[in-house]
Amino acid sequence: MNRKRCIIAPHLTSEKTIHLPVHYKQKDAIYSLALGSRLVDGFNISYHQHPNKILLSEDLYRGLLIPYQSKADVIIIDHTLFIGPLVGIFTAGFEQSTQPLGTRSEFFIKLLHSFRQHPGFAYLFGSHSIDWEKGIVEGLLYHEDSWVKKQLPLPSVIYDRLPNRKAAQSALIQETKRKLTQDYDIPWFNPYFFNKWEIHEQLLTDEKTWSFLPHSVQLDPVDALSKIETLLHLHQVIYLKPTNGSHGDGIYQLKKENDGITVFSNFGRSIPYDSIDQFLQRLRKDHATHDFIAQQGIELLQIDNQPMDFRVHTNKNKEGDWTVTAAAAKVSGDHTITTHQLHGGTVKTLYAVFPEEKKRLQILQQLSHTAIMLSQVIDKKMTGHIGEIGFDLGIDQTGAIWMFEANSRSGREIFQHVSLKKSEWLIGKRIMDYASYLSKTALTTSDHANVY
The missing domain is CATH 2.40.40 (Barwin-like endoglucanases)
Structure with missing residues (x-):
């Protein structure tokens, strides 16, 4: 077979x-x-x-x-x-226009183009696209610079690219997902957004990965103040991060001062507070404290006096094994507290950051080894088919590696860098290869009764 x-x-x-x-x-x-x-x-x-x-x-x-x-x-x-494989890219937020996914249309054009360079077929669809009685889909293709609707079979594998948690939680999408995965036995990979705290807890309980995690605590209404006080006393600088945040939005940096704290955000503002309690009262006006993680600040490697971390992208291959498909440095902008591009960060290749070949290869090997290990543990401990993960990793002044974030739907903005186009191609290949692996696995373990 x-x-x-x-x-x-x-x-x-x-x-x-x-x-x-x-x-x-x-x-x-x-x-x-x-x-x-x-x-x-x-x-x-x-x-x-x-x-x-x-x-x-x-x-x-x-x-x-x-x-x-x-x-x-x-x-x-x-x-x-x-x-x-016949890959159905599943999403939501369709519009009746020449750009059917609004501002995200360009992303899906690139995704479909990337998949088309590799064996198999791919199309875009949503809950509204399916004719359940006929078992067919009105799928979207991009051909000769225009979107084309076409009658297509239900896919053999589904690649989840839902835009946000709100869409993923809608009743219609939940029911569509249930029918396709349970009634039709179609493998659905990257089935959910990661929750930062859940990922942290899973990695913390594994001896292979706990050492990569900064000291972190989940806040709650009862003792948020004491938790922040303790963490700030231990580390002098900490970050508050929304557990379901993305793109660096809603992150605060707290720095201990002799007479209180200074709070920084990605909007370039620094606000002094007489006490942590004063800041928390301000935070509670707009947010629930239990939606945040407090995390140890790490003194990162710098380039041109700006802190940098690294995006390392992993994908499963045609054998279902984890591989590294991309690695790049992200450098923080002026007056920002993270390296996200949306807040002024810039992307640099490892070649630009580490011009000496021996050092560059050593760093790449360390980052790759860490990302593969983290991927394997997350894959083992989390449910569903996980096919790709985007990691934000940091290296401190001593050379130790830290994991700040793992994303199941990581953005592709870094691949706009001209030197990372090959990585974008490789990610497309790995996704199609993994889809082929899932398709074969499903065929050999089911009675394929839902083929029409």
Whole structure:
């Protein structure tokens, strides 16, 4: 039941015929073809000498609802030739316009373009796109500089790119997810946003990862004051971070002074307070304290007198194993407390930050080893199919590595850097490879009763 990679293309002069490489004569008889939820049968088989090309007569090609011509992985199970993966990129927030996802449209154009460079097929869809009675989807493709709607099968794998937690928690999306994963047995990967405190707790209980975590406490209404006082006494500088925050929004830096504290934010403001209690009273006017984590401040490596940390992106490969696909430095902007680009941070390649090759390779090896270990532990302890993680890692003045954040839906802004385009390509490849792995795993462990 090994997968084989082939070009899937239409054959224009035949009818009800699949044209297979001659080595398929030695394999199990094929009675049907499947792509995602779509199945066709009642065809003839002919053989040709090209070892890596499968040609389908136009009626079969149309009947399978193949989105576009591409290489794909094929596998024969129970006399059915499965073609794939067919990846459905699931999201919400669709609009009736030439930019169907509003300001996020450009992100999805790049994502679809990236996937199209690798074997398999991908399209964009949401809850509203599915015709449950027919078992088909009105999927979105991007072709020749325009969005195209096309009738497509339900996917063999779903890649979750919901925009925010509010969308993920909606009743319609929850029910769509339940039906696709439970009734149709479709693997759904990156199924939820990470909660910072939950991830911290899981990593803290594993001997391989606890040492990478800054001293952190979850605040609560009862003893938030005493927790902050203790942490600030121990570390002089601490950060308050929203447990469900992103992009550096809502983060505060608290610095202990002789006569109180100074609080910094990403808006470039520093406000003195006579006491921690005074600051907490101000914070409670806009936020619930239990929505925050208090975390030890780390004295990071600097470049040009600005602190920097590192984004390390990990993805599973075609064997389901973790690999590093990107690593870059993020440098904080003037008068900001984090390195996020939305708040003035800049992205630099490791080459720019560590011009000496030996040092650069040493740092890359340390960051990669740490990110792989963290990925493996998170994967083991969290539920669902996790296929990619974006880590924010720091290196302090002694060379120790710290993990500040793990994101299941990390942004792709850093890949706008011209020197990181290859990483964007590699991430696209890994996602399609992992989708192929999940698809094969699902096929070999289910009775694929939901193929139409």
